Amino acid sequence: MTYLEDILSLIETPMLTKSYFCFFNQLVFDTPIIGHFICHMETFTTFHRACMEFFSWAVVVTLLGQEVMADDNRETLRLEISCKPLDWQLSALAQVLNSFLYSLLALEAVKIAVSCEDWQGEIEVIQWQEFLQLFIFAKKVTLVHKDSVWLVVPALQELARERATEVLPALQNLFLWTYGWQPSGPLKEAIGQLITTQQLHSHSLTVQYWDNNSRKYI
Protein backbone atom coordinates (compact mmCIF):
# COMPACT_ATOMS: atom_id res chain seq x y z
CA MET A 1 0.00 0.00 0.00
CA THR A 2 2.80 2.40 0.94
CA TYR A 3 4.61 1.52 -2.27
CA LEU A 4 1.55 2.28 -4.36
CA GLU A 5 0.95 5.54 -2.56
CA ASP A 6 4.60 6.52 -3.08
CA ILE A 7 4.34 5.81 -6.80
CA LEU A 8 1.05 7.68 -7.18
CA SER A 9 2.34 10.70 -5.32
CA LEU A 10 5.22 10.97 -7.77
CA ILE A 11 3.45 10.54 -11.11
CA GLU A 12 1.03 12.50 -13.25
CA THR A 13 -1.08 10.59 -15.73
CA PRO A 14 -3.40 12.96 -17.56
CA MET A 15 -3.98 10.48 -20.40
CA LEU A 16 -4.85 7.51 -18.17
CA THR A 17 -8.09 5.75 -19.12
CA LYS A 18 -7.85 2.40 -17.37
CA SER A 19 -6.45 1.55 -13.99
CA TYR A 20 -6.34 -1.62 -11.96
CA PHE A 21 -5.31 -1.72 -8.31
CA CYS A 22 -4.98 -4.93 -6.36
CA PHE A 23 -4.59 -4.79 -2.59
CA PHE A 24 -3.46 -7.62 -0.38
CA ASN A 25 -5.01 -8.69 2.85
CA GLN A 26 -5.09 -5.92 5.43
CA LEU A 27 -7.42 -4.68 8.11
CA VAL A 28 -7.32 -0.93 7.75
CA PHE A 29 -7.30 0.89 4.42
CA ASP A 30 -6.10 4.39 4.98
CA THR A 31 -5.64 5.46 1.36
CA PRO A 32 -5.81 9.26 1.05
CA ILE A 33 -3.30 9.43 -1.81
CA ILE A 34 -5.14 6.83 -3.86
CA GLY A 35 -8.35 8.76 -3.27
CA HIS A 36 -6.66 12.00 -4.26
CA PHE A 37 -5.19 10.37 -7.37
CA ILE A 38 -8.57 9.06 -8.52
CA CYS A 39 -10.51 12.23 -7.75
CA HIS A 40 -8.03 14.36 -9.66
CA MET A 41 -8.01 12.22 -12.78
CA GLU A 42 -10.30 13.80 -15.32
CA THR A 43 -11.26 10.36 -16.61
CA PHE A 44 -12.22 9.11 -13.17
CA THR A 45 -13.91 12.24 -11.85
CA THR A 46 -17.36 10.81 -12.49
CA PHE A 47 -18.36 7.19 -12.53
CA HIS A 48 -21.80 6.18 -13.70
CA ARG A 49 -21.74 2.42 -13.23
CA ALA A 50 -20.32 0.16 -10.54
CA CYS A 51 -20.09 -3.60 -10.42
CA MET A 52 -19.11 -5.27 -7.15
CA GLU A 53 -18.28 -8.95 -7.11
CA PHE A 54 -17.73 -10.76 -3.85
CA PHE A 55 -15.76 -13.96 -4.36
CA SER A 56 -14.58 -16.40 -1.74
CA TRP A 57 -11.02 -15.05 -1.93
CA ALA A 58 -11.48 -11.38 -2.81
CA VAL A 59 -13.83 -8.55 -3.59
CA VAL A 60 -13.58 -6.78 -6.93
CA VAL A 61 -15.19 -3.49 -7.87
CA THR A 62 -15.24 -2.18 -11.42
CA LEU A 63 -16.21 1.44 -11.93
CA LEU A 64 -17.16 2.65 -15.36
CA GLY A 65 -18.04 5.88 -17.12
CA GLN A 66 -21.28 6.59 -18.88
CA GLU A 67 -22.35 3.90 -21.30
CA VAL A 68 -22.41 5.50 -24.73
CA MET A 69 -22.61 2.19 -26.57
CA ALA A 70 -23.28 -1.34 -25.37
CA ASP A 71 -20.29 -2.78 -23.50
CA ASP A 72 -18.61 0.58 -23.55
CA ASN A 73 -15.81 0.15 -21.04
CA ARG A 74 -13.35 2.73 -22.23
CA GLU A 75 -12.92 4.44 -18.89
CA THR A 76 -12.47 1.88 -16.21
CA LEU A 77 -11.17 1.73 -12.68
CA ARG A 78 -10.89 -1.73 -11.20
CA LEU A 79 -10.04 -2.41 -7.57
CA GLU A 80 -9.42 -5.83 -6.14
CA ILE A 81 -9.00 -6.51 -2.45
CA SER A 82 -7.76 -9.97 -1.55
CA CYS A 83 -9.34 -10.88 1.77
CA LYS A 84 -12.10 -12.94 3.34
CA PRO A 85 -14.64 -13.55 4.83
CA LEU A 86 -17.51 -11.51 3.40
CA ASP A 87 -17.89 -9.04 6.29
CA TRP A 88 -14.20 -8.22 6.01
CA GLN A 89 -14.56 -7.72 2.26
CA LEU A 90 -17.50 -5.40 2.77
CA SER A 91 -15.66 -3.36 5.36
CA ALA A 92 -12.49 -3.14 3.25
CA LEU A 93 -14.38 -2.12 0.12
CA ALA A 94 -16.33 0.56 1.98
CA GLN A 95 -13.09 2.01 3.35
CA VAL A 96 -11.45 2.17 -0.07
CA LEU A 97 -14.53 3.62 -1.82
CA ASN A 98 -14.87 6.21 0.93
CA SER A 99 -11.46 7.60 -0.04
CA PHE A 100 -12.88 8.85 -3.37
CA LEU A 101 -16.51 9.30 -2.47
CA TYR A 102 -16.78 12.44 -4.57
CA SER A 103 -16.32 10.38 -7.74
CA LEU A 104 -19.22 8.14 -6.77
CA LEU A 105 -21.82 10.89 -6.56
CA ALA A 106 -23.00 10.35 -10.13
CA LEU A 107 -23.30 6.58 -9.86
CA GLU A 108 -26.62 5.61 -11.36
CA ALA A 109 -26.30 1.88 -11.82
CA VAL A 110 -24.96 -0.48 -9.18
CA LYS A 111 -24.53 -4.21 -9.64
CA ILE A 112 -23.85 -6.49 -6.67
CA ALA A 113 -22.87 -10.13 -7.13
CA VAL A 114 -22.14 -12.31 -4.11
CA SER A 115 -20.53 -15.55 -5.17
CA CYS A 116 -19.22 -16.63 -1.74
CA GLU A 117 -20.79 -19.89 -0.72
CA ASP A 118 -20.02 -19.61 2.98
CA TRP A 119 -21.49 -16.21 3.87
CA GLN A 120 -24.37 -17.51 6.00
CA GLY A 121 -24.62 -15.88 9.38
CA GLU A 122 -21.39 -13.99 9.11
CA ILE A 123 -22.74 -10.59 8.24
CA GLU A 124 -25.17 -8.18 9.85
CA VAL A 125 -27.88 -6.34 7.95
CA ILE A 126 -26.56 -3.08 9.35
CA GLN A 127 -23.23 -3.62 7.62
CA TRP A 128 -24.98 -3.82 4.24
CA GLN A 129 -27.03 -0.76 5.14
CA GLU A 130 -23.87 1.25 5.81
CA PHE A 131 -22.35 -0.01 2.59
CA LEU A 132 -25.38 0.90 0.49
CA GLN A 133 -25.22 4.46 1.77
CA LEU A 134 -22.22 4.96 -0.50
CA PHE A 135 -24.52 4.84 -3.52
CA ILE A 136 -26.95 7.54 -2.57
CA PHE A 137 -27.88 8.53 -6.14
CA ALA A 138 -28.24 5.03 -7.56
CA LYS A 139 -31.34 4.70 -9.71
CA LYS A 140 -30.81 1.12 -10.71
CA VAL A 141 -29.61 -1.71 -8.49
CA THR A 142 -28.98 -5.15 -9.96
CA LEU A 143 -28.54 -8.14 -7.68
CA VAL A 144 -26.81 -11.09 -9.29
CA HIS A 145 -27.25 -14.59 -7.82
CA LYS A 146 -29.79 -15.45 -5.17
CA ASP A 147 -27.20 -14.98 -2.41
CA SER A 148 -27.06 -11.28 -3.27
CA VAL A 149 -30.84 -11.06 -2.99
CA TRP A 150 -30.82 -12.84 0.39
CA LEU A 151 -28.24 -10.38 1.70
CA VAL A 152 -29.20 -7.04 0.19
CA VAL A 153 -33.00 -7.08 0.06
CA PRO A 154 -33.45 -7.33 3.87
CA ALA A 155 -31.03 -4.42 4.24
CA LEU A 156 -32.98 -2.33 1.72
CA GLN A 157 -36.26 -3.24 3.39
CA GLU A 158 -34.91 -2.26 6.80
CA LEU A 159 -33.64 1.02 5.41
CA ALA A 160 -36.93 1.85 3.76
CA ARG A 161 -38.82 1.08 6.96
CA GLU A 162 -36.54 2.89 9.37
CA ARG A 163 -35.41 5.87 7.42
CA ALA A 164 -37.91 6.10 4.61
CA THR A 165 -36.08 7.18 1.47
CA GLU A 166 -33.07 8.65 3.18
CA VAL A 167 -30.60 6.10 2.02
CA LEU A 168 -31.40 5.31 -1.59
CA PRO A 169 -33.81 8.12 -2.46
CA ALA A 170 -33.23 7.85 -6.20
CA LEU A 171 -33.79 4.11 -6.48
CA GLN A 172 -36.27 3.34 -9.25
CA ASN A 173 -35.40 -0.12 -10.49
CA LEU A 174 -34.37 -3.27 -8.72
CA PHE A 175 -33.25 -6.01 -11.07
CA LEU A 176 -32.87 -9.56 -9.82
CA TRP A 177 -30.56 -11.55 -12.07
CA THR A 178 -31.02 -14.89 -10.41
CA TYR A 179 -31.04 -17.32 -13.32
CA GLY A 180 -34.64 -18.45 -13.06
CA TRP A 181 -34.78 -18.46 -9.25
CA GLN A 182 -37.46 -16.22 -7.73
CA PRO A 183 -37.75 -15.27 -4.09
CA SER A 184 -40.53 -16.78 -2.03
CA GLY A 185 -41.72 -16.69 1.60
CA PRO A 186 -40.23 -13.98 3.83
CA LEU A 187 -37.94 -12.70 1.11
CA LYS A 188 -40.82 -12.17 -1.32
CA GLU A 189 -42.68 -10.47 1.49
CA ALA A 190 -39.69 -8.21 2.13
CA ILE A 191 -39.61 -7.15 -1.53
CA GLY A 192 -43.34 -6.38 -1.40
CA GLN A 193 -42.87 -4.27 1.73
CA LEU A 194 -39.97 -2.45 0.13
CA ILE A 195 -42.14 -1.50 -2.87
CA THR A 196 -45.02 -0.43 -0.63
CA THR A 197 -42.80 1.71 1.59
CA GLN A 198 -41.26 3.43 -1.41
CA GLN A 199 -44.74 4.13 -2.82
CA LEU A 200 -45.85 5.63 0.51
CA HIS A 201 -43.07 8.16 0.07
CA SER A 202 -44.04 8.85 -3.55
CA HIS A 203 -41.10 6.88 -4.92
CA SER A 204 -42.13 4.21 -7.35
CA LEU A 205 -39.90 1.15 -7.37
CA THR A 206 -40.04 -1.48 -10.08
CA VAL A 207 -38.73 -4.95 -9.37
CA GLN A 208 -37.88 -7.10 -12.37
CA TYR A 209 -36.61 -10.64 -12.70
CA TRP A 210 -34.32 -11.98 -15.37
CA ASP A 211 -36.11 -14.52 -17.49
CA ASN A 212 -33.84 -17.18 -18.92
CA ASN A 213 -36.29 -18.11 -21.69
CA SER A 214 -36.93 -14.70 -23.12
CA ARG A 215 -33.46 -13.50 -22.04
CA LYS A 216 -34.81 -10.24 -20.70
CA TYR A 217 -36.17 -8.76 -17.47
CA ILE A 218 -39.87 -9.30 -16.83
Place this chain on the structure above:
Amino acid sequence: MQVAPLSITAYNTHRLDLKLYCSQKRSVNSKMLDIWPALPTIIYVQGMQSKEDVTRLMTALRQHNQVCKISYCNGQFQDSFLKEFVAIDKPFLALTTLKLFFSFGKEVPVLPDSFLGGSAPCLRSLDLNGISYPSIGKLLSSTTNLVRLSLWDIPHSRYIAPKMIVPCLSMLPRLKSLFLGFRYPQSWAHQTS
Protein backbone atom coordinates in the same frame (compact mmCIF):
# COMPACT_ATOMS: atom_id res chain seq x y z
CA MET B 1 11.03 -26.16 -28.94
CA GLN B 2 9.45 -27.22 -32.21
CA VAL B 3 10.63 -29.77 -34.74
CA ALA B 4 11.75 -29.05 -38.35
CA PRO B 5 15.13 -27.76 -39.38
CA LEU B 6 14.21 -25.11 -41.85
CA SER B 7 11.04 -24.01 -43.50
CA ILE B 8 10.58 -21.48 -46.22
CA THR B 9 7.03 -20.56 -47.06
CA ALA B 10 5.91 -18.17 -49.72
CA TYR B 11 2.62 -16.79 -48.45
CA ASN B 12 2.13 -14.37 -51.27
CA THR B 13 4.10 -12.36 -53.72
CA HIS B 14 5.08 -9.82 -51.07
CA ARG B 15 6.13 -11.94 -48.15
CA LEU B 16 8.57 -14.77 -47.66
CA ASP B 17 8.31 -16.47 -44.30
CA LEU B 18 11.58 -18.09 -43.35
CA LYS B 19 11.65 -20.12 -40.16
CA LEU B 20 14.41 -22.02 -38.42
CA TYR B 21 13.21 -24.42 -35.75
CA CYS B 22 15.49 -26.10 -33.24
CA SER B 23 14.54 -29.38 -31.66
CA GLN B 24 16.04 -32.38 -29.95
CA LYS B 25 15.43 -34.63 -32.92
CA ARG B 26 16.74 -32.45 -35.69
CA SER B 27 19.32 -30.22 -34.19
CA VAL B 28 20.45 -27.01 -35.76
CA ASN B 29 23.92 -26.14 -34.71
CA SER B 30 25.78 -22.92 -34.61
CA LYS B 31 27.29 -23.55 -38.05
CA MET B 32 23.87 -23.23 -39.58
CA LEU B 33 23.30 -19.98 -37.75
CA ASP B 34 26.62 -18.75 -39.07
CA ILE B 35 25.31 -18.97 -42.61
CA TRP B 36 21.86 -17.76 -41.62
CA PRO B 37 21.13 -14.47 -43.35
CA ALA B 38 20.91 -11.38 -41.18
CA LEU B 39 17.15 -11.48 -40.93
CA PRO B 40 15.17 -10.66 -37.80
CA THR B 41 15.00 -13.63 -35.44
CA ILE B 42 12.04 -14.46 -33.20
CA ILE B 43 12.78 -16.69 -30.23
CA TYR B 44 9.86 -18.43 -28.59
CA VAL B 45 10.66 -20.86 -25.79
CA GLN B 46 8.28 -23.11 -23.96
CA GLY B 47 8.71 -26.68 -22.79
CA MET B 48 12.50 -27.03 -22.93
CA GLN B 49 13.41 -30.50 -21.80
CA SER B 50 17.17 -30.71 -21.75
CA LYS B 51 20.34 -28.74 -21.28
CA GLU B 52 20.98 -29.22 -24.98
CA ASP B 53 17.90 -27.11 -25.62
CA VAL B 54 19.49 -24.36 -23.54
CA THR B 55 22.65 -24.63 -25.64
CA ARG B 56 20.65 -24.30 -28.86
CA LEU B 57 18.72 -21.39 -27.46
CA MET B 58 21.91 -19.62 -26.49
CA THR B 59 23.32 -20.14 -29.97
CA ALA B 60 20.38 -18.20 -31.35
CA LEU B 61 20.58 -15.51 -28.66
CA ARG B 62 24.24 -14.85 -29.36
CA GLN B 63 23.14 -13.42 -32.71
CA HIS B 64 22.08 -10.49 -30.54
CA ASN B 65 21.82 -7.95 -33.33
CA GLN B 66 19.31 -10.07 -35.22
CA VAL B 67 17.00 -11.00 -32.35
CA CYS B 68 13.82 -8.94 -32.52
CA LYS B 69 11.49 -10.90 -30.20
CA ILE B 70 12.13 -13.13 -27.19
CA SER B 71 9.39 -14.95 -25.35
CA TYR B 72 10.61 -17.29 -22.62
CA CYS B 73 8.27 -19.22 -20.36
CA ASN B 74 9.86 -22.35 -19.05
CA GLY B 75 10.21 -23.73 -15.53
CA GLN B 76 12.99 -26.20 -16.17
CA PHE B 77 16.56 -25.07 -16.68
CA GLN B 78 15.63 -21.45 -16.06
CA ASP B 79 18.63 -20.94 -13.80
CA SER B 80 21.15 -22.24 -16.32
CA PHE B 81 19.43 -20.32 -19.13
CA LEU B 82 19.47 -17.08 -17.18
CA LYS B 83 23.11 -17.53 -16.19
CA GLU B 84 24.11 -17.80 -19.83
CA PHE B 85 21.69 -15.17 -21.09
CA VAL B 86 22.89 -12.45 -18.73
CA ALA B 87 26.47 -13.28 -19.68
CA ILE B 88 25.73 -11.82 -23.14
CA ASP B 89 26.51 -8.25 -22.21
CA LYS B 90 26.00 -6.95 -25.73
CA PRO B 91 23.18 -4.58 -26.71
CA PHE B 92 20.18 -6.09 -28.49
CA LEU B 93 19.70 -3.36 -31.05
CA ALA B 94 16.81 -4.97 -32.97
CA LEU B 95 14.87 -6.26 -29.96
CA THR B 96 11.26 -5.04 -29.90
CA THR B 97 9.62 -7.52 -27.50
CA LEU B 98 11.02 -9.26 -24.45
CA LYS B 99 8.96 -11.57 -22.26
CA LEU B 100 10.62 -13.53 -19.48
CA PHE B 101 8.32 -15.57 -17.25
CA PHE B 102 10.08 -17.32 -14.41
CA SER B 103 8.37 -19.65 -12.01
CA PHE B 104 8.56 -19.57 -8.21
CA GLY B 105 11.83 -20.85 -6.89
CA LYS B 106 13.85 -20.79 -3.71
CA GLU B 107 16.09 -18.11 -5.11
CA VAL B 108 14.78 -15.08 -6.92
CA PRO B 109 16.44 -14.60 -10.31
CA VAL B 110 18.19 -11.25 -10.50
CA LEU B 111 19.09 -9.44 -13.71
CA PRO B 112 22.41 -7.59 -13.54
CA ASP B 113 23.28 -4.07 -14.54
CA SER B 114 24.82 -5.38 -17.78
CA PHE B 115 21.64 -7.19 -18.94
CA LEU B 116 21.14 -6.70 -22.71
CA GLY B 117 24.28 -4.62 -22.62
CA GLY B 118 22.17 -2.00 -20.88
CA SER B 119 20.63 -0.95 -24.18
CA ALA B 120 17.64 -2.01 -26.29
CA PRO B 121 16.61 1.12 -28.23
CA CYS B 122 13.89 -0.56 -30.33
CA LEU B 123 12.18 -2.24 -27.36
CA ARG B 124 8.42 -1.63 -27.37
CA SER B 125 7.22 -4.26 -24.94
CA LEU B 126 8.96 -5.52 -21.79
CA ASP B 127 7.39 -8.20 -19.57
CA LEU B 128 9.32 -9.57 -16.61
CA ASN B 129 7.54 -12.02 -14.37
CA GLY B 130 9.06 -13.42 -11.18
CA ILE B 131 12.39 -11.71 -11.80
CA SER B 132 14.14 -8.97 -9.92
CA TYR B 133 15.84 -6.24 -11.92
CA PRO B 134 17.01 -3.61 -9.45
CA SER B 135 19.01 -1.65 -12.00
CA ILE B 136 16.27 -1.54 -14.64
CA GLY B 137 16.68 2.24 -14.85
CA LYS B 138 19.79 1.90 -16.99
CA LEU B 139 17.94 -0.18 -19.61
CA LEU B 140 14.84 2.04 -19.52
CA SER B 141 16.95 5.08 -20.25
CA SER B 142 17.61 3.53 -23.68
CA THR B 143 14.06 2.36 -24.42
CA THR B 144 12.39 5.58 -25.49
CA ASN B 145 9.99 3.66 -27.76
CA LEU B 146 8.63 1.49 -24.96
CA VAL B 147 4.85 1.14 -25.12
CA ARG B 148 4.26 -1.58 -22.55
CA LEU B 149 6.12 -2.22 -19.30
CA SER B 150 5.07 -5.06 -17.04
CA LEU B 151 7.01 -5.98 -13.91
CA TRP B 152 4.91 -8.70 -12.31
CA ASP B 153 5.27 -11.08 -9.39
CA ILE B 154 8.05 -8.94 -7.93
CA PRO B 155 9.35 -10.43 -4.66
CA HIS B 156 8.88 -8.02 -1.75
CA SER B 157 12.50 -8.27 -0.74
CA ARG B 158 13.66 -7.19 -4.18
CA TYR B 159 11.39 -4.33 -5.04
CA ILE B 160 12.46 -1.27 -7.03
CA ALA B 161 12.14 1.92 -5.05
CA PRO B 162 9.48 4.35 -6.38
CA LYS B 163 12.01 7.18 -6.42
CA MET B 164 14.14 5.09 -8.71
CA ILE B 165 11.51 3.91 -11.19
CA VAL B 166 9.35 7.04 -11.50
CA PRO B 167 12.06 9.23 -13.14
CA CYS B 168 12.58 6.40 -15.64
CA LEU B 169 8.87 6.36 -16.49
CA SER B 170 8.94 10.05 -17.26
CA MET B 171 11.51 9.32 -19.97
CA LEU B 172 9.13 6.95 -21.76
CA PRO B 173 6.88 9.25 -23.80
CA ARG B 174 5.17 6.42 -25.71
CA LEU B 175 4.32 4.30 -22.68
CA LYS B 176 0.67 3.22 -22.79
CA SER B 177 0.48 0.35 -20.30
CA LEU B 178 2.24 -0.02 -16.98
CA PHE B 179 1.82 -3.08 -14.77
CA LEU B 180 3.50 -3.38 -11.38
CA GLY B 181 2.62 -6.42 -9.28
CA PHE B 182 4.12 -7.90 -6.15
CA ARG B 183 4.25 -11.52 -5.18
CA TYR B 184 1.52 -12.37 -2.70
CA PRO B 185 3.26 -12.70 0.67
CA GLN B 186 3.49 -16.35 1.65
CA SER B 187 2.76 -15.65 5.29
CA TRP B 188 -0.55 -14.03 4.30
CA ALA B 189 -1.37 -16.83 1.94
CA HIS B 190 -1.11 -19.26 4.84
CA GLN B 191 -3.32 -17.09 7.02
CA THR B 192 -6.08 -16.91 4.48
CA SER B 193 -5.96 -20.41 3.06
